[in-house]
Amino acid sequence: PPVAGVCVLLLSAPTVSAVSLSVGPNLQQFFRGSLVDLSCVDDGQTADGWTVKRTRGGLTEDCGAAPGFGGLLGSYCVVDLSALSETFWCEDSSGQQSDRVSFSVQSDTTGVILEIPALPVRTGSDVILRCRQRNGATVKAYFFIKGSSVGPKPEHIITNITQADEGLYSCSTDESGKSPQSSLRVRDPPKIIHPPPPHCPPPPSTSTNFAPPVETALTCPPCPPPPPHPSSLVVPVVAGLVSGLLLVLVLGGVLFLCSKLKGGGGADLWSCGGDGCLRRSVCLCCESPSCFSTCIICVSTTGGRCGLLMCGNSNQSLQSECFSLVM
Template identity: 35%
Template sequence: MIINPNRLQFFEYESVSLSCEVQGNSPGWRLKRYTVTKKMSDCGTDWGKKQVSSCILHLTPSDSGVYWCESGSGEHSNTVNITLPGVDLILESPALPVTEGHSVTLNCRYKKTPSDHTADFYKDGSFIRTESTGEMTIPAVSQSDQGLYSCRHPELGRSAKSLMAVTDLSPPASLIISPSRSQFFEYESVSLSCEVQGNSPGWRLKRYTVTRKMSDCGTDWGMKKESSCILHPTQSDSGVYWCQSESGEHSNTVTITVHDAIILECPALPVTEGNSVTLNCRYKKTPSDLTADFYKDGSFIRTESTGMMTIPAVSQSDQGLYSCRHPELGRSQESRMTVTGNDRPASPIHTAAPPLANSDTTNDLKLIKDTLRVLKQKLDTVTENQEEILLHIRRMGGVRRQSLDIDVAQSVEELVGFETKLSERPEYKKRVVGT
């Protein structure tokens, strides 16, 4: 879906043009929306004016919502979230993903032009800098520039936040982290490796930590094992990790943080649009109650009794900073989930393993069995509330009910296998019989 002008925030009665850019000759595509009025409809029904291949809209507050293109067979495009904040200033930030290396200008725009254009700019809630022109330019964007941006005028207040997504240029090497998450407890095992395209030689795994020191794996940290670097992190290992060649080329970066009581297991690497993702609130010491609240960009999403929250089919709107909170153990640090476009049919993935306790086998197996029970209940719920869930998921990512059924069934199957493997481990059998 293409939006012109290419931004998410608008003032009332501004004009916006929306169109569907279809690959090949696929017919029957319509422009749809789901607004704050909780109504789903097509352009030309009770909103918008069809003009050649576009839909022209003169916005009012009730037009705030999610817009996308959808085919007659249920295929869908990217989504765009249009907002009318209802304040005296907006942030002009790209609505569509920006390619890494390109220049981007963010503009703090005012309904009534003030005498002073000075504006403060923020990313993910943290101050970046002040610009006297009200415009901030990023000369060459990278993955680290992806985030929620806003601006503030000393007299007119602060704008709403807008997400700027960045797509990479397929770097010559990729940093792979296993398990694929950014938060860890002390002394957990982490494997890092460089996946190099072609035969480019001389790649090293590097890091810059909270101790403000840059170094390579195998110097004063990590243990080289074949093509990987094994790390058992402590607090001082928190930092940014990446692969770098002798000529200065570099891979994606991964930020690792080490914590004491509670962490959020969230994919460290980008997730493909349409795939399933499970976020897991994990505890160093297993509490009697696993219930956890989940948050995105600081806003409450929902409470899950298992401590795990599944997004059946992720879309660009799911991209953001996630955290979880336990009623007794407190709140985890935020982790960013990045979503990339999907050029192939979606297939479910499971990024967070069942949360193993550090106590004993009985607790571990009980936890898995409880999770199985909840997942099976979820599968029944999908059947009973088919239409309501289908509407919600189509709005968020556009998958059919069967896909969700398969996803839940596969999760159950994986957990059953995991339970069996855990029961058969000799070291756990010894603990059970008390030897």
């Protein structure tokens, strides 16, 4: 006689941890003799120190250790499903356990099975249900959803799943009959708690009475940068004052030197563009700012022309400019 499918059961273990049982393919219903890969994972990574276990005849068995219970392939336990219903879970040496998963294994007389996830589905995700024959082909079917039916169609898609989509599902075809019922489980994603930014003081208390903390969506605003240390402002201020003082001293010294030498020693002056040029003495005093920046002191040369003695720079372009000022 046909054997009714057994729904997947997710049972809470005595001490449930974050480690979960990974199932591949992630289906609840299988035909007898199908292979399934089981492994223990923690946040998508292999969980070291955990073992896949099952119960059979009231006894607990370890994968790869008990006769007829799977084979180890790396971190995977490869199981040949033969019993009509088997329950599996992960467990470590301290006794912590994952959620338990049971598979519905169909006999040779069952014509179709419903492809439905064995593990809980996260809210907001999508699920595709299909009706599959023993030869592996998917066929058009009527899908029964918590008592109502849709179809016939190749697949039934549930989008943006919520808790309201939980319930019993099955499929049926005209040629191969009806599949067993299986339960679709929906679970909210884990909440992520973000720590407050560092160095932020706690919010001020508004009451002296003790009250349990209340979870809010407020976050601590970014902390303002610390004020600059007073000593960090002294260096640029002092440097500016010293630079200004040196500039005043240099300009004052040049003006004083020029005022002493201008026309000194009874030498003949040759006036060039309003500036004094000593023909036989030492100094040409340039009083305009532009003149100070290019030509500072000139002396007479042969032929009655004023030549360059010192400029702000020794390159040829400045020398030519100095000559042009005193010619």
